[in-house]
Amino acid sequence: MAKINILPAKVYNRIAAGEVVERPYSVVKELIENSIDAGATEIEVYIENGGKQLIRVVDNGCGIAREDLHSAFLPHATSKIAQAEDLDNIVTLGFRGEAVASIASVSKMTITSKVAGGKCYSLTSDGGEIGQIVEAAGENGTDISVEMLFYNAPVRLKFLKADKGEETDITNFISRFILNRSDIAFTYYVNGKKVLQSFGGGDEEAMVSVYGAAVLRECFKIDAERHGVRVHGYIGNQNFFKSNKSYQSVFLNGRYIVNATISAAITNAYSSYLMKRQYPFYVLHIDVPTEVVDVNVHPQKTDVRFADNQIIYGCIYRIISAILDGQTKALEYIVPDNNTASHVFNAAINESVSKETKSIASETPKSGDSFGFSMSYEEAKKEMQTAAPEFLAKKQGITLPFEDVSKIVEKEPDKGFIPVSQIGEYVPPEKTSKSKKILKKGPNDAEELLKKFPGLHFQKVELPLEDSQRKNAEDFFAENKRFLEELETKNKQNRIDISTCTYAGKLFNTYLLYERGDEFYIIDQHAAHERLIFNRLKAQMQDRTVVQQPMLVPYLLQLNAFESGFISEHLDDIREMGFDIEESDANTFQVSALPYDLQNINLEKFFNEILSDISGYRAIKLVDILKDKLASAACKAAVKGGDDLTKDEIDALFKLMDGNLGLKCPHGRPVVVKMTKTELEKMFKRIV
Numbered sequence: 001m002a003k004i005n006i007l008p009a010k011v012y013n014r015i016a017a018g019e020v021v022e023r024p025y026s027v028v029k030e031l032i033e034n035s036i037d038a039g040a041t042e043i044e045v046y047i048e049n050g051g052k053q054l055i056r057v058v059d060n061g062c063g064i065a066r067e068d069l070h071s072a073f074l075p076h077a078t079s080k081i082a083q084a085e086d087l088d089n090i091v092t093l094g095f096r097g098e099a100v101a102s103i104a105s106v107s108k109m110t111i112t113s114k115v116a117g118g119k120c121y122s123l124t125s126d127g128g129e130i131g132q133i134v135e136a137a138g139e140n141g142t143d144i145s146v147e148m149l150f151y152n153a154p155v156r157l158k159f160l161k162a163d164k165g166e167e168t169d170i171t172n173f174i175s176r177f178i179l180n181r182s183d184i185a186f187t188y189y190v191n192g193k194k195v196l197q198s199f200g201g202g203d204e205e206a207m208v209s210v211y212g213a214a215v216l217r218e219c220f221k222i223d224a225e226r227h228g229v230r231v232h233g234y235i236g237n238q239n240f241f242k243s244n245k246s247y248q249s250v251f252l253n254g255r256y257i258v259n260a261t262i263s264a265a266i267t268n269a270y271s272s273y274l275m276k277r278q279y280p281f282y283v284l285h286i287d288v289p290t291e292v293v294d295v296n297v298h299p300q301k302t303d304v305r306f307a308d309n310q311i312i313y314g315c316i317y318r319i320i321s322a323i324l325d326g327q328t329k330a331l332e333y334i335v336p337d338n339n340t341a342s343h344v345f346n347a348a349i350n351e352s353v354s355k356e357t358k359s360i361a362s363e364t365p366k367s368g369d370s371f372g373f374s375m376s377y378e379e380a381k382k383e384m385q386t387a388a389p390e391f392l393a394k395k396q397g398i399t400l401p402f403e404d405v406s407k408i409v410e411k412e413p414d415k416g417f418i419p420v421s422q423i424g425e426y427v428p429p430e431k432t433s434k435s436k437k438i439l440k441k442g443p444n445d446a447e448e449l450l451k452k453f454p455g456l457h458f459q460k461v462e463l464p465l466e467d468s469q470r471k472n473a474e475d476f477f478a479e480n481k482r483f484l485e486e487l488e489t490k491n492k493q494n495r496i497d498i499s500t501c502t503y504a505g506k507l508f509n510t511y512l513l514y515e516r517g518d519e520f521y522i523i524d525q526h527a528a529h530e531r532l533i534f535n536r537l538k539a540q541m542q543d544r545t546v547v548q549q550p551m552l553v554p555y556l557l558q559l560n561a562f563e564s565g566f567i568s569e570h571l572d573d574i575r576e577m578g579f580d581i582e583e584s585d586a587n588t589f590q591v592s593a594l595p596y597d598l599q600n601i602n603l604e605k606f607f608n609e610i611l612s613d614i615s616g617y618r619a620i621k622l623v624d625i626l627k628d629k630l631a632s633a634a635c636k637a638a639v640k641g642g643d644d645l646t647k648d649e650i651d652a653l654f655k656l657m658d659g660n661l662g663l664k665c666p667h668g669r670p671v672v673v674k675m676t677k678t679e680l681e682k683m684f685k686r687i688v
Contacts, residue, residue, distance in 0.1 A: 021102050023160060024051025024149060025169040030099035031144055032177055035059035036184065040141065041200060045174060046189045050166030052149055052157075060141040063115035066133060069123045072111060073104050073130050104128055106156070107149045113142040127152045168565025171195060172246070173256075175210045175561055179283050180251045182206035195586050204339065207234060207283065211247075212558065213339075219281070220323055221340045224333035229288055229315040235266075236281035237341045238273045238324055243608040246562040247281045253288065255295065257304055262286065265313045269320035277612045286316070496659045503650065510641035512650055518677040525645060525653065527665040530638035532656050534631055534666045537595070546578030547596040555591040555603045556584070563611050564589075600636070631666030 021027055028045060035043050038061025048054040064072055103109060104125040114120035122136035150157040160166060167190055174188050178198045185200040198209040207216055218240035223232040233251075236242075250262050270280040292307040306312050323330040496516065504513040504520065512523040540546045559567065564587040567574070574581055578595030591603060639645065645653070657663065663671040681687050 021099075021106060021149075023169065024055060024166045025173050027051065027055050027103050027107075027146055027149065028057070028170050029173055030103065031055070031057040031146075032174075034099070034144075035061055035142065036181060038062045038142065040184065042185045042187075044187045044189070047167065047170055048191055050161070050163035051170055052160065052163065052166065053147065055146040055149065056144065058141070058143045060139070063118075063141055064111065064113040065115050065118065066121045069111065069113065069121055069133055070130065072100055073109075073123070073125050074101060101128075103146055104130075106153050107151065108147045110145045110147075111142065112136050112138050112145075114138050114140050116140050162569070164565060164568055168561055168568075171561035171565075176249050176251075176256050178206050178210055179249055180254065180256055180285075203233070204337075211560070215281075216339050217341060219340050221335040221337045222319070222323060222333050223335050224319045226315040226319060227311060229286065229312065231284060231286050231316060231319050233284040234282065234340070235284065235320060235323070240281055241274065241278040242281050243277065243279070243612040244563070245279050246560055248279065249283045251285045252293065252304055253286075253290065253295075255304075256302070258302055259304060261306060261309045261313050262316060265316040266320055269317050269324060273324060277609075288312070496661060498654060498657075498659045501654075503647070503654075506645075506650070508642070509644050512654070514654070520675055520677075520680075521661065522673045522675070523654070523657075524641070524665075524669070524671055525643070525650075526638055526641045527669050527671045528653060528657060528663065530634050530665045531663050531671055532653075533637050534634035537598075537634060540578070540595075546576075548578055548580060548593040549596045549599040550580075550593045551591065557581075557589040557591060557603075557607055559587050559589070559611070561587060563587075566611065598637075634666060 021030075024047070028047070028051065032043060032045065035057060038059060040059035040061035042060045044056075044058040046054065046056040046058075100109075100111075105128040108124070108126050110122060110124045112120065112122040120136050120138035121133050122138075123133045124131045150160070161169075171188070171190070174186065174196060177184075178186050178196065182198070182203045182205065183200050184198075186196065186198045187194065188196040196209065198206055203221075204216065207219075216234075219234040219236055221234055224230070248263075248266075250257055250259065252259070252262075266280060266282060266284075267274075274280070288306075294305040294307075319333055321327075323333055501514040501516045501521070504515045506512050506525075507522075510525060512525055514521045514523065537546075557567075564583075567589060568583065571581060571583075578593075578598070579591055580593035581589055581591050584590040594601065594603075639653075657671075661672045661674060665671060678687065
């Protein structure tokens with residue numbers, strides 16, 4: 001009996017769907033890319049319930065002829081390529097011929113299409129079972145409807161995000177399509193409500209549609225070319241940064257990608273301007289000849305492979321750093337635009353450079369510069385090899401041969417540079433050991449249980465254990481019991497009766513001194529007050545009894561789709577902390593009241609900290625993040641070291657401590673240090 005099976009189309013399409021159709025946003029991405037490849041100038045997108053119930057994409061492209069309609073549902077059927085050689089010169093977004101067949105296999109899908117001068121036809125597939133072609137009503141172009149996604153793949157459906165989370169990812173991708181193809185008019189509806197719209201009026205209009213007009217004033221508009229690598233778009237100025245990477249978009253040959261080489265080049269160019277937890281803003285289009293890039297790397301086509309990473313890295317790094325560092329060469333790269341920061345840069349640099357420098361900067365590039373597998377390519381590679389140590393060592397003011405670049409990084413790893421040879425490598429963080437969980441015994445006395453629950457019926461159950469198992473269990477509980485006893489003893493030792501203490505004075509308006517028998521205590525007034533405020537804020541947050549302070553003018557929090565989705569998911573947590581916050585518009589939230597204890601908080605900085613690295617925060621509770629913010633707020637609100645407290649204020653603070661000498665400030669510093677008379681006399685050599 002044969003053991004190797006030839007899988008039917010219904011099976012291998014479902015397998016392909018596992019890679020191509022990861023979630024609803026994958027469907028939207030594939031369908032929009034097909035519309036763009038069809039030459040559409042207007043694209044409408046409709047989703048319902050985060051794309052789970054409905055995804056519909058309507059375009060005015062070339063359409064699908066009746067004789068091709070059935071083939072569109074077949075696997076490996078595409079109009080983009082015809083032979084293997086075409087893979088070396090891909091200029092379309094789609095080319096695999098897997099998307100439609102994969103989507104159709106896990107949904108109820110209908111394609112309605114009309115070519116110019118022809119009739120409109122429709123064809124439906126139900127989980128991969130293709131129906132009959134019928135005439136329909138429709139305009140020129142294609143209308144694709146995907147309903148009940150993953151209805152026949154319940155395991156995949158179970159692992160989808162909530163509707164709002166899936167909607168956020170779709171919105172994020174459509175925003176990038178608007179930025180990528182500013183010549184196409186996009187309209188995007190969520191549950192019948194228009195969320196995004198662009199009119200195909202160019203890059204500036206696309207930026208305003210996605211980010212608003214205010215962003216333009218903080219960006220340089222650039223258009224530069226080095227060795228056939230063209231870089232154009234918008235980059236934030238030296239003082240314009242964001243709290244996470246969701247404001248970074250790179251489009252290579254018209255395709256949105258996430259690539260380590262390009263990301264490293266841009267980040268290193270900004271390195272001397274970035275502070276901790278800050279990320280540069282950029283929307284960049286990079287164009288290279290198709291023969292030096294491989295886009296056939298991943299089924300979702302989100303990454304690419306370059307023939308030579310060094311040239312790509314060097315070209316992008318040099319262009320960005322020249323602009324940020326104010327080099328005269330930047331005059332060739334920046335596009336004059338009164339709506340952006342470009343005109344300010346041009347005016348400043350033109351005023352500061354000499355006529356001779358300006359004439360050199362305005363020279364046209366050599367006509368022989370190109371990027372390809374020719375002599376000019378070798379020249380470019382040679383230049384990058386000599387340039388690499390230049391930008392790695394520019395801070396040290398030294399020049400090294402190319403082969404010694406790695407030595408710079410080895411000697412001074414804290415410089416933050418990434419060696420070109422290591423771009424794309426990933427070193428996983430060291431695994432941390434998990435802390436042991438301490439199990440507490442519950443009530444196990446039968447008589448006590450019967451007193452509390454007289455209707456309870458139970459019988460003794462004995463589980464047979466091996467001697468080794470019994471010994472391990474006994475050792476574990478014995479250790480647990482000792483730990484709890486030690487903890488209880490320590491807590492008792494760290495708590496004293498405050499009536500037995502006598503105030504003895506203070507040092508440097510920071511440390512309070514109290515005597516008690518042969519012991520004395522040194523209390524950090526700032527750490528003590530900080531801990532007490534933190535405890536109060538945390539208790540109020542847990543009990544939902546936070547006192548609010550209404551704002552005279554509400555604060556508007558404007559976000560992108562990714563950030564907005566995160567805040568929407570955690571509105572209840574933020575409200576529990578004492579903020580009165582509501583979603584006032586698409587991606588906009590209004591804060592009308594603050595917690596009374598945090599009324600002097602910087603809201604912009606507060607929300608930027610919450611939104612920093614939100615991809616990591618999705619895995620933990622926001623309440624834990626907010627507790628960290630409470631600690632910072634308590635620190636700012638507490639009395640400071642050096643504040644001259646009155647005797648009444650000191651007594652009130654000591655009373656609030658309630659004799660707890662084991663307190664630590666929210667950041668882990670001790671509040672109280674205890675010393676004995678014996679220790680003090682040893683310091684003065686009174687006793688040996």
